[in-house]
Amino acid sequence: xxxxIFRGEGRIFGFTGDxxxxxxxxxxxxxxxxxxxxxxxxxxxxxxxxxxCLDDIKRHGLHVTDAHTRITEQAxx
Numbered sequence: 001x002x003x004x005i006f007r008g009e010g011r012i013f014g015f016t017g018d019x020x021x022x023x024x025x026x027x028x029x030x031x032x033x034x035x036x037x038x039x040x041x042x043x044x045x046x047x048x049x050x051x052x053c054l055d056d057i058k059r060h061g062l063h064v065t066d067a068h069t070r071i072t073e074q075a076x077x
Contacts, residue, residue: 001057002038003037006032006033007034008024008029008030008064009028013064013065014031014062014064015063023061024062024064025062025075027075028064028075052070060076
């Protein structure tokens with residue numbers, strides 16, 4: 001799956017299938033495009049918990065981390 005990564009405030013990163021990042025939570029923005037990766041289950045990607053990221057995107061449409069720690073649910077509140 002092609003995943004677009006955006007940098008938010010501090011050490012916050014948002015991962016989404018939306019190339020514009022429109023579904024990322026505004027409270028952690030402004031968001032700026034960082035890079036795009038092709039993530040596939042079972043493959044490692046430095047700095048990304050691939051399974052966790054893809055699960056969140058499937059469930060919520062996005063995945064959010066703070067210093068590489070998952071904060072998806074907190075970010076959506």
